[in-house]
Structures are given as structure tokens and as C-alpha cells.
Amino acid sequence: MYIQNVSKTYRQKEVVQEVNLKLSEHKLTAFIGPNGAGKSTLLSMMSRLLEKDCGDIYISGNEITTFKSKELAKKLAILKQSNQIDLVLTVRELVSFGRFPYSQGRLTEEDHRLIEEALHYLGLDNLADRQINELSGGQLQRVYIAMILAQDTDYILLDEPLNNLDMSYAAQLMKVLRRLVDEKGKTVVIVLHDINFASSYADEIVAMKAGQVVYHDITEQVIQKPVLDELYEMNIQVCELAGKRFCLYFNE
Amino acid sequence: MKQKMKSRVFLLGTLFFVAVAIMLIYLTYHTYGNWEFALALRGKKILGFIIVGVAISFSTITFQTVTHSHFLTPNILGIDALYLLIQTILFYSFGQVMYQLYPYKLLVFAVNVLIMVIMSTSLISFLLKKGGHNLFLLLMIGMILGSFLTSLSTFFQVLMDPNEFDKLQGALFASFSKVEVDLLAVSGLLLILGVSYLFRMSAHLDVLHLGQDHGINLGINVPVFQKKLLIVVSVLVAISTALVGPVTFLGFIVSNVTYSFMKEYQHKYLFIGSSLISLILLVGGQFMVEHVFHWNTTISVMIEFVGGIYFIWKTYQKGSQ
Ligand SMILES: Nc1ncnc2c1ncn2[C@@H]1O[C@H](COP(=O)(O)OP(=O)(O)O)[C@@H](O)[C@H]1O
Ligand SMILES: [Mg+2]
Secondary structure, three states: OEEEEEEEEEOOEEEEEEEEEEOOOOOEEEEEOOOOOOHHHHHHHHOOOOOOOEEEEEEOOEEHHHOOHHHHOOOEEEEOOOOOOOOOOEHHHHHHHHHHHHHOOOOOHHHHHHHHHHHHHOOOHHHOOOEHHHOOHHHHHHHHHHHHHHOOOOEEEEEOOOOOOOHHHHHHHHHHHHHHHHHHOOEEEEEOOOHHHHHHHOOEEEEEEOOEEEEEEEHHHHOOHHHHHHHHOOOOEEEEEOOEEEEEOOOO | OHHHHHHHHHHHHHHHHHHHHHHHHHHHOOOOOOHHHHHHHHHHHHHHHHHHHHHHHHHHHHHHHHHOOOOOOHHHHOHHHHHHHHHHHHHHHHHHHHHOOHHHHHHHHHHHHHHHHHHHHHHHHHHHHHOOOOHHHHHHHHHHHHHHHHHHHHHHHHHOOHHHHHHHHHHHOOOOOOOOHHHHHHHHHHHHHHHHHHHHOHHHHHHHHOOHHHHHHOOOOHHHHHHHHHHHHHHHHHHHHHHHOOOOOHHHHHHHHHHHHHOOOOHHHHHHHHHHHHHHHHHHHHHHHHHHOOOOOOHHHHHHHHHHHHHHHHHHHHHOO
16 A cells, blocks of 8 residues: 555645555554544545545555445445444444445345454454444444455455554454464554554554654664654653563653 | 345335325226226326326435435426426416417427526536536525525516416426326426436436445546436426426425335335336325325425425434434
């Protein structure tokens, strides 16, 4: 996935400034950076939810706006930060929407198999027949992620999917994403606000600040005190535990 | 899944049965021995009810899915206000000749529908392009335009000869009792075109219900789809308005009764269910008007009355949630 000279301006404020980026295929890439850095905006443009002011974004050699909507939906899936719906639906029915690009509402055997697989991946087997308006925020978040999984795309873009999840489900989701990359060769791009999750699970990290990409490197190169201090403008301790780097940031 | 399908079939089957029963009762009750006459007269009315009921149901449910609101109805696009103005101007310039001769009637109908569709289509296309696909801007402008057109109609009406005005009033009021029989064939054809498009798109509408972002993610070209839907909606509203005049609250009643009765998200079932419900309400209402109130009221007055109360109740319910 290539991003070339992409910008977005809201009322004279350039929230994404001429970003150039080449995201590695079959890798888990985490976007980090302070609030308002432009991560969500960039992700929305990468997934054609938002029109870019200028620049090009290519996946498998083609600019995203040249794809037919339906074809792109089979290659790339996006889950945004906030999702509310007010519908009478069961968990399984919502997850089934993930198969829409393939079946246009008429589910085949293969569709049903992938739906059950996605439910299982997110530990939703027991909730499958529950109404979605009876679920907690975290449960609903997992249902949406299962829907994205059922979409079975090469590229999966997730904007802060760990919000609403407790630690155990957050870690579990990161492991699921890891498996998708390692076993199925998917390309996962995820915005994370907890740098420790990025440090533990990501292959590469893109750090954004004030609309620009300030670092893009393999995880070990970005999770370093000088880099993080400058990015977040605070004093962050980086320590190593059981071969992994952790960041401590609450005590100044 | 199977359980759900069973209950759907049961619900729709019940509605279908009730609708057919009400229609049969309406057709055969108290014919004063004059069978053929009653059947022909009432049969035509029922055809009118079917066309209006189906048009209103499909258009309102589609419109509410597009706007993500169960309170809005397509009237907000200003289509009926436009109809009022066209009628007023025609009456003002040509008098009531137009309404008496059959070929003129058809012509007036065609002109009405055409103007309504062209105006609303260009408004929709223009605003969705200019406003960066901002649906709510479109709705607001539709509303403002609606009141502007209504004022313009009032202006012409004030200029009119009082006798003419009286006749215009008669022609303008939604009148289910004198459905324009000559226009049934044309409107039936248009209805089938619009309705079959919406029905084919029902799975797409289900996806649109999840919201704009999910719609795009799942491969729907949302702006283009929205535009197509709004155009079909305006065609359907135009048909129904040209046939019986503006009915403000019918769509609101029918759609909301359907949602709470069916507890359903799939548009193909919502469409069928709401069409049957509107038929039950319209034919049942007309039956009451004819045999209980002995023509002392009209069905449009009943719809406005009941609909108004229902609207207030729904708003109150929503507010106290
Ligand atoms: N629709 C919008 N209109 C105006 N400003 C916006 C809009 N969306 C985002 N912004 C602004 O763009 C900047 C980047 O936002 P965002 O991409 O959401 O940042 P992040 O996800 O990194 O926290 C913020 O300053 C935000 O206020
Ligand atoms: Mg964000």
C-alpha cells in the first residue's frame, strides 16, 4: 500500500500534510501519536470513507478511487472509531453483513462457514443469537470486528479497536490480528493509543504528529525513549521485560 | 434463523389475510342490492388505495432509512407544496376546464408528475453535489422551499375569484373518496417501476441502514445510491399526491406501526408488511367513513387527526427515553 502526497484540509487547517508512506504487505502496522495528529483522518482517506484533497493511494498497484466500490470492498475493510446503530438485529445477522460484497444479501454455504468462523475467532459463539442492543460496548466492538473478519479482505484497517475492550479481550484481539497476519498473510493497519500494545504486537510503527508522519520504522526502532519523548512531549520510561519493551508514562 | 423465518411468514400471512378480509367486507357490505354498481365503484377506489398505500409505504420507509430517522417523511422534500402550487397556477390561469375533460385530466396528471419529478430530481442532484453530499442541508432547503411554495400558492389563491377558489379547495384536498379513476393505469405502471427498483435494492438498503461508513466499507457507492433512492422516492410521492392529494401523516403512521409491529430490519419484509398495513388502514378507514360516520368526515381528516396524535405520542416517548 502506497500513500503519495496525501493531504486534507479542514477550514484552512491542514490536518494531514503531504503524507508519503509505503506500508509493508503481510505485516501488522500500528499508527501511534497524540490526539488530533491526523491518524483517523488518514485512515479514512486510505479506505475512501473520506475524500482526499490531493495525492494518491495505491493498493495492489491501483489507485483506490479507480476501483469499483464492490471490488474494493472485497480487498479492503475499515472499522472506524465509533459505531452506533439502533436496529433490531442479532449478533450473527450483523456479522453476516460482512459477506455483503460477495453475496449481495443471499448467503451461500461458504458465506455461512466464514460467518461462523469469524464469530468463533472473536469468542462470540455463545452470543451469536443475542440482540445487539443487549450487548455491552466491548461485546459490540467484538461483533463489529467479527463483521470485518467475515469480509475476508487482504487489507484490514482498524481505528482504535481496543477502546471499550477490557485487557483480556484487548490482548486476545491483538493475538487474533497477529494470527491473521502470520497465518493468512493479511495486511493489518491499526491505530492504537496504548503504545504498549503497539510495542508488543506490531511489526512496524508509524508515528504521526500534527498531520505529518514523523517516524516509520520497525517496532524496535520506534519504541525508544528519545523518539517517544519527542512524539508525545512528555517523559516516558522505556524498560525491557521478558524480551519486550514497555513504556511507563503516568509518573512524571 | 428458522424460527425467525417462521414468525415472519406468520406475521405477513396474518396481515395479508386481514387485508384481504377487509377489502372483501368493504366491497360487499351494504350494496343495497345494486351489486355491479357497488363493486365497480368500490373496486376502483380499492385500486386507488393500493397504489397510494404501496407508494407511500415504500417511499417513506426508504426515505427514513436514507435519513436515519423514523420521524421524517418525504414531504419534507417539498413535493406536495410543489403540487399545491402547480394546481393553483393551473386553476388560476385556465380555470376548471382542465378538470372536466378526460384527455386534459391525463395531460394535467402527466404534467404534474413530470414537474414534481424534474424539480425534486434537480434539487436533489444539485444540492447533493454542491453541499458535499450533505443530506441535512438538502432536507433543510427542501423544508424552506416547501414553505416558500406554499406561500406562493396562498398568494395566487388570494388573487382568485372566490368561486374559483372554492372549487380549487375541493380539488386540492386529499380526497380518497374520489380517486382519479382515469389515472389508475398510468400511475399503476409508474408505481410498478419504482417499487420493483426499491424491492430489488432491499438488501442494499439493509446495509445503508448500518450507516454511511459501513455502507461504503461494504461496497455501496453511498452518494450515488442515495441520489437514486431519493429520485425514486420523489416519483412515488408524486404519483400518490397527483392521485389523491397530499397526505401528510399517512407515511409516518404506516412506517412506525410497521417498525414496532414487525421488529424487523430487512427491507423486503418491511416493504411488504407496511404495504399491507397501509392497505388495512386505508380500506378500514374508508369503511368507517362510509358506514360508521356516514360521510360526515373524510379519511384524510381521520388520517391527519390520528396521525397527529400518534406523532405527538411518539415524540413524547422518544423524549422521555
Ligand atoms: N470533520 C472535521 N471537521 C473539522 N475538523 C476535523 C474534522 N475531523 C477531524 N478534524 C480535525 O482534524 C485533526 C485530526 O483529527 P483526527 O484525524 O481524528 O486525529 P487522531 O485520530 O489522530 O486523533 C483534529 O485537529 C480534528 O479536530
Ligand atoms: Mg482518531
